Amino acid sequence: MRNKAMLIVAAFVIAAASLPLFAGPYFLSVFNTIFVYMSLALTWDIMLRTGQLSYGTAGLFGLGAYASALLVAKAGLNPLVSIAAGGAFAGLLAFFLGFGVLRLRKIYFSITTLALTTVFSVIIRNLPRLTGGASGTVLPRALFNGDPGKNYWMIYCLALAVIAISVWLSKSKTHYAINAIRNDEITARSSGIDVFKYLLFIFVLTSTIQGVIGAFYAQQYAFVQPEATFSMNFLLLPLAMALVGGVYSTIGPVVGAVLLGLVSEYLKLIMPYGHLIVYGIIIVLVVLFMPQGITRAFAKLFTRKMQVGGVDSASLRD
Amino acid sequence: MLEVKNLDVAYGRIQVIWNLSLNIGNNEVVGVFGPNGAGKSTLINAIVGVVKAKSGEITFDGVPIHNQETHTIARGGIVVVPQNRELFPAMTVKENLRLGAAYIPHARAKMDETIEYVYSLFPILKEREKQLAGTMSGGQQRMLVIGRALMSRPKMLILDEPSLGLQPSLVTEMFQILNRIKQDDMVILLAEQNVRQGLKVIDRGYVMENGRIAMEGSIEELSEDEHIRRAYLGV
Amino acid sequence: MPVLETRGLEKRFGGLLAVRDLSFSASRGEILGIIGPNGAGKTTVINLVAGIFPETSGQIYFKGQEINKLSTHERNHLGIARTFQSVRPLDHFTALENVMIGALFGQGMHLAEAREYAYEICDLIGLKNVDRSIDNLTVLDLKKIEIGRALASKPDLLFLDELMAGLNADETAEMIEVVRELQRRQLTIIVVEHIMAVVRELTQRCIVLDGGAIIAEGSYEEVAKQERVIEAYLGKEE
Amino acid sequence: MLAAASKKQYLFIALLVIAAIVIGFWEPHALIYGIQRGSLYAVIALPLALILGILGVLNLAHGEFLTVGMYATFVLFSRFGVDPMLSTVPVTLLLAVVGVAVYLLTIKHVLKAGHLSQLLITFGISLVISELIKSIYTTQPRGVFTTYSYSSTTLAGIRFGTYEFLYLLIAVAVLVGLQLFLKKTRLGQATFAVGQNPRGASIVGINVSFVYLFVFGLSIAIVGLASVFMVPRVSIFPGAGTPYTMKSFALTAMAGLGNLNGILLAGIALGIFEAVVNAIPGGSGWSDVVFFGVLILVIMTRAIREGRR
């Protein structure tokens, strides 16, 4: 059973990796975007596993994008190195911010991370000498000169890495710590869990990934601009994807990103005008009829067991 | 007065109550005993509509109530004193009491009268009338919630482990008060672990085990049963 | 040297002085009872020693070291573990995994190691079917999980908060055996308990709290005779 | 949910008054604009806080309901020539009906499903509403122009618009109305009780699901009321209400959950802050930083203070 599942996963991994060999740039482009959002959805979900609902993905995404773009534009750094640097910058900033925001819980954490996103973008907009201000900064050339296959492989590898991190986390000691924290912080503390340390670790980890993805995005399209780079889409769409797929799991955000990504492209094909209405209705219907996400709804259909990835339905009600 | 017939209750796929039947007549005080996890609270929750029965029938004065919602059942005259109190912590003692009557049409008219009655049962509540419910001790909260239940002038009072977590002196006091309430012709369903105290109040009792009725009997029968004694009486 | 010692411990919540000038100690291998009427401040004492919230004044020494400034998890690492009055098992985890938490973070074990250790602990306290979800467990099993998790962090000092509440006679007897077994392992145990039979049975020494202060100290038999205790506990004779 | 103004709130009011006097001398317009805009933020935030406090639902479609109200007022004006002031009753009622309908179709079914499902469903609703409006009215802004909404008066040599003081009036009216409702009426007490303990409420005979329905309908109606009074002063377009969701969320968080009075205070305080920054030449670009900076500061200090306790 387990082997079979591994085989299926391996087949998926290989098939996805070989996509550039037979698919055209358009499909690569669509999947490229899906992987960008998938990575963000996973990081958002990983943070959620600690019980903290972050509204800050767009902010750290944007910071990573800016750090990377400015390092290339102003310091002539190699774009690939700059992507790592973008992540490092976002991670470092998250590390310092963490000492403040990670004291907060529930909506206070959420609103503060959201507010930070705005604060980042306004500061960047108001430092025109450094950042290009409101009109942004254009890079001399796009990553891999816009080669769709190479860009695809790059984001595919990044997304795979994020998936691997997510899977690894769910099998590691950290999994026990963050699940315990989400369940009951007092119990977690009393059992010897250094709550702040784990929160900080996850916050820095997810922020770093968000920064890397943002940096890749900036390099791929060769520009940064406050409105585009700090767009709320980089918060709301990953959030919707993770929730539609099913939270507290790796498979949920992955499936959610692929499904919503493909659905929105397909809807656009069949109805050029008003397709976003249908998209919204689909989201509403998913919540109404599969409140635990698509993956769990399907798992329920196919197995008698209610549990997917160690999470049962009741636990989603917190 | 209350009749439960072939009740099955399940949480998801996990069945907690199995084919359970019991009845309570007019002017009766009936006990339901059993260890923790026997299903006493679930039975009560099913009667007052907090959980829905999977199958079976519950009638009150001949009217089926198993499909009614909690608030309708409450208005119909069954009021529960839940185990975990369920007070309104940000309201004063008096406001909590008034809320007990405010949404029950027949009780609302007699609110002032009833409140005096409750104060006579629990003088401490009158003393603490203006205190916020959330700041009172566990024992006082327990009294408040019984008082609140009485405010609705129920036809039947259901008490879920009223002695739980109380210090011994209060437990004794609690059962004395229950006896007074009983003397005012209240029909009571009392769920208790503490059989010894419970037996002092009831007319008749059931013993639950693993979601089923294990035995039914008079006070004498219950206190004499060797099995019950060993398993539940704490002797 | 006592395992735990408090000196002049005080805790104020707003206008309420929940614990006042509390000095007591517990020595190795002892089972100390903390008793007193509802609202006497018993659980607050546990929370103060465990570091759930900071004291208003006073010192806490654990194995000779002042621990006032340490956070909850650091105190746990030093060897202070506890159970909770109302059971707080961690959902999404099996019983075993709940116990593992203590080993993983209290002792810093690796996963495999912690799993082995958790099995041992479960064996010790008689917890069965440990690989199932905790959804339908009995109160006894949930309480055992509480103990198991606390034990797995290999404490020197274990607080048991109302361990027997909600258990029937058989279960209580079983639990008493578990605690006795722990005592044999040289653990210092502080029990907060309402059920006097249990206190009498288990403890060598009791402190009686009322209104946040110690009103009596000694063996259960001794304190139970004192008029002040009876009054505080059972109310004044009318 | 709503203890009477606490000591801390009086202190805050006193501070606010002092700050207001100082600012009033230095830059009277900033004070006026701040109070006017801050009150508007507060009227819109109050219903969000109500839904969050009683139902526990964070309504991401909050701003979209505001937009619906604006378009309703616009349609009444452009089709039937109804002055916005006269639209108050019909639009408020209409929004109540819309609120009830949305509640029955969607929210009702996710109340037990946890806040994440609620978040997603309200996001979906916001998408549907705004895209629907786009497809009917396009993105081209509409407007309802009335002269009275831009009339001004001069007092002590300071010329200022008078219409927006209506926002303050409405904010106070809505707040007082809500407080009276919650304290003095049976339904209000039921609402208050449900906010604290839904199960306890059902035990005392309160129809909890009706209270939820009522609170959602009432809140959306208040949103409708706010939208009517905004219409003469704003452009109406599909995204017109959207930014207010975040602002309302911010005010609710700043006031602290369940603190209705605090929302008006926080609204006015933030409004004044914003206006002061805007009044500084070159400051306008930073006003968002001030708004959210103050918000973060307040939340952090409270967290740190509570952490110490």
Next chain:
Amino acid sequence: MKKISLASVLLLIAALMLSSVSLAAEPIKFGAVNPLGDITGFQTTRAMELAVKEINEAGGLLGRPVELIVVDDEMRPEIGAAAIDRLATVDNVDFFVGGMGSGVHLAQVPALKKYEKITVWMGAASHQVEIAMGPDADWYFHLHPWDYQQGASYGQGWTDIANAHPEIGASRIFLAYEEGAFGTDSYLAYLDLYEAAKDGEGPYGQILNDFAGASFTSALLGGGDYRAMLRQAMDFDPDLFIWAGYDADAVPMVAQAMELGFEPPLFVGAPPGWPANFGDNPLSDGVILYGMWAPALKEVSEISNHFWNEYIKMHGHEPATYFAPLGYTNIMFLAEAIKAAGTLEKDAVIEALRTIEYESPIGAVLKIEPSNIISNQGFTSQKILQYIDGEQHVIWPFEYATSEIKYPFGR
């Protein structure tokens, strides 16, 4: 019921086959990427459909029909970029047309460079796009004036107007700009123009003496309170007040100015579009606007008139923004060039695009010239328009003027 629908499907297929017989040749494909949810992109697409319809009714191009394939960019950069990939590789279009926002277009630049297909782009005014595109893209044609060109063009306009009307001056200019890219870029462009004007150079050299600016948050992005900014403008007391924001700012801006008693002699708005029925608002009278086109142009230009009438006939609503005639121009210009080239061969079409002149419904002749960076820039000048009695009128350039300027602004 089922039978009927089956029959109708068969009929439809038959009709399709017949139509493909009548236009036997493979169509020439124009691929457009427009924001269909936005009024600009929506009307642009409608206008493009009109142009394609007219071309096909006239027999197509090179004996082949023209097919327009439009993809929505949802105003999201990555979606806009993927749309280019889709048009290039799935739909195999021959040419790229369309486009609005600079943010989306910047993300499309790498994809466009990848395919190097002839691209005639109508929107995206930010000079950042020009920087990103670079000087070597000879296949890239940009129709919309760049932000700096717009500024320069208006300088010319005010100079002309001041020369024609001695009572009108624009020596003190105050610019209110929204905080986003659009407004900020305008401000930066004005700062450059002002620097040059200090030395008596550049388009404002003859007229501008003093300049100041202040930013505001556009109502589109949650702002809408302009009073603090307007008070700064009032203190500056400009001859010419310009605001660079969005359509949503128009009414509240002019109304709040009235509330404050701010009545500059020239009150100018420079948003990309205007609200519906702005002319019906009594406050609109005398408001000057910057733009490329006004419905009133139909009075002076035949092609404008033609476009106006045909658009309404086809779609049942009036064109509301200049993007509609620009979209029409976008298609027609490319079609004219293909016709002139007589082939789809890339170099020949590029050459034709560079040489032909197209009389556009915008009210100007479209002719390609180099700009600061790129070699193929279309329009470089804008128009100064004014709301007079509820109608948009052209007041400059004088050759397209539909009315005299109404001066001063105010009541």
